[in-house]
Amino acid sequence: MAAPDPRSDSGLATRVGARLDARLMREAEPPIVLGLSGGGDSLALLEIAADWARAHGRRLLAVTVDHGLNPDSPDWSRFCAEACARPGVDWIERRWQGDKPASGLTAAARIARHRLLAEAARAAGARVILLAHTADDIAEADWMRARPVEDGGSTLGRLRDWSPSPVWPEGRGLMLFRPLLGERRGDLRDFLKARGRDWIEDPANADARFGRSRARLALATGEGAVAGETPRPPAAFGVESLPLPLGEGFQVERAVGSSVLAATLLSASGGSMPPRHDRLDRLITRLRSGENFTATLAGARVEAEGGRVLIGREPGEFRRRPPADVALTPGVAAVWDGRYEITAAEPAWTVTAAAGRLSRLPDADRTVAATVPPWARPALPVLIRDGADGPILAWRKAEVRALAPRRLALFSGAFSGETTQEADLFRTIHGETSPADLFSHKDHHCGPG
Template identity: 35%
Template structure:
C-alpha cells in the first residue's frame, strides 16, 4: 500500500534494521566518544531515542530536549520525553532557550539556538557527536524549499548524512527512512509521542510546502524522486568541490604585500570550466574571510547569486580579455588585472565632503 506522496506506508523498523542504521554512530566499535540525541518528543526523534535504547551498548548517549519556550505545552512535552527516557534507561537533560525571541525568521533563529545548545551539552558531557532524527520526508522538503529559493547544486544536494558542528559531528542516521515508518515504530513499541503544531502552521514556508508534496507526487515529483535528485547532486557537487580545491592549490600565487590578501593566476582561472572556476572563487573568498576573522575583522557571508554574477559575468570575462576589473563582494575587493586575480579586504571608503552651502 502506498501513500499519496509516494512513500511506503508505515512499517515498523525491526531490531536488525534499526541497529544497522545506528551501529555506525553509537554501536560497539563506533568511532565516537559519546553522543547527544536530540529528542523533541515528536515521532521521529522518539523513535531515535527508543531505537538507541534497544541497540547494543557501545558509545555512551545522553538524550537532550530543547525547550524553546515558544508554546505553553513545551515544558510538559519536555517532561514527557524525560519520563520515557527514564523508562528506557537513558540519561536526559532539558536545555532551555532563554532570552528575547525574534519577531522575524523565528524558525531559523530557533534552529541555530537549538544546535548551539546541543553542541554545548555535547562538549560538557565529553561527547563528540550530536544525532538528529531527520527523515526522508525532511530531506524532500529541504530540497523543494531550496529549489523554490533558486539554490545551486550544493543547496539542492539537501542535508548531508553527516556534517561538522562546531568541532563536533552532526549525524542523521534516519535520513533514508520515511517518517511513516518511524511513526509506525513508535506505535508498535508503545512509545508515546506528540505532534508539534508548527509543522502544519501556514505561517512557515516548510509547512506550506509540506501540504504541496502529495499534489506534486501526483505529477511524478514524489519525495523519493526529490531525495534521489539530492543524492545525485551531492555526488556531483563532491566531485566539483574536489576539482575546485585542487585548482585553488595550483592557481594560488605568493602574496606580494603579506597577509590579508590572496592572489590567483587569473589566466589559469579563466581557462577552467565555469562550474569549477566559480567554486575556486567561492573557496578563495572564504579563505580570505577566514583569515580576516582570525584577525578580528568582520565580514558577512557572500551570497552565491552575487558571486555568480560577479565572477562569471565580470571577473572571468575581464581576465580572458586582458582587461582590468575591480568589484566588491561581501566586504572584499576582487581585482582582476595583469593576468592575476587578487582578493583582499575592501579599502575603507572616503568620507563624503559636504557640499558648500
C-alpha cells in the same frame, strides 16, 4: 493483544546502525550528542542510537531545546526526559532565552537551536551531533528552495548526512550527522508503533503560516513532486577543485564549484552568514570569464589574476567592523575574529589586530609577517599587555590554532562525499598550526614580551 516486537523494523535499525558504524568511533570516551525534540523522527533516532551506543561502549547525551514558543513546551521536555530514562540515556534541556524577533522567527529559532546544541556538545567534549532529518526533509527543503518567496535556500547546498555545524564560532570542530536522511518519515513512525512508543506532534507542523508546513502539505497532495518519486538523500557533491591553504587565506581554481566557493569565503572571513545566491552567481561568472579583478563578498577578499585566485579576510570589512580585543585567561582557549583559537600560558595578554601596529613589531616578527600577502597582514593577531614596549605576533607567546583550514576541510569532506569519520575530528590537519621554522625564535627573547 500481543506485546510489541522491538525487532519489527523492516531493516530500519540495521540500515541506520550501519551508517552509525561507518562514521562513529567505538569504545571511545567522548559522548555523542543527539538533538531530541520528542517528535517521531527524533524519537526513532533515539531508540536506534541508544541501542547502538549500548552495544559499542559509547555514551549518548540527548539535548532538548525549549524555544519558549509554545505553552506546552515544558510538557514536551518532560516527555523527552522520560523517553531518555527508559533506555538509560543522559538528558539535558537548554532554553532559548531573551526577546524573540518579530519577523524571521523560524530562521532565528533554527540558529538558536543549533547554537544551544553546539554549546552543549562542546561543554560535554563531544564532536558529533546526531540530528533526525529524513528524506522528506530534503524534499520539503527543495520545494522551498524552488520558491524564493518561501526560502532562498543556502548557498552551501542541500542537507547532507555529514556536515559542519552552521553556527560559528560556537560550532567549530563539530559535525552534524544525519543517519536517517535516506529514510521516510512514515517508516520511522511504523518503527515506533512496532516498539509501542508514542511521540509528540508539534501543531506548528500543520500551521500554514510557516513555509515548512506549506511545503509538507504541498508534497502530501502531490504539488511539486514527480508522481511516484521517492525523495532521496543528495548525491555526492562533484568537487571541481578544492581550495588549498596559502598563508592567511586560500587558493582556488577559476572553475571552483559554487558550494565550495561559498564555504571558502565563509572560512576565510571567519563569519557565519553565507553569501547570497545572486552575489555568488555574479562572482562565479566573473571567475569563469577569465577576467582579472579584485572583489569582496561575505567578508572575504577575492583576488583573481591569471589562473590564480586568492581568497582571504577582507581588509575593508576588517576596518569597518574590527574584531573586539579579547583578554586571554591563561590556559583557556579564546576565539578571535572567528579565525583563530588562541591559548596563552601567561596572564595579562590581550589579543588584538596587527592593523596600525605592524611597524612596531620586533624585527623577527616583521620578517614572519612579510611572508603573508600585504593585504592580509593587518588581520594578523598580535598580543599586547600593560608594561610591554610594543605588540608581538600572537604565535610568540601563545598557542595559536588557525580555524579556517579545519573549517574548510570539514566542508570539503561533506561536499566530496568522502567518508570522513568522528576520529578525523580529533586529528590536526595541515594549516591549523604554522610551520615551526617560522617561529623558531619563539622561546628566545626578541624584542618586547
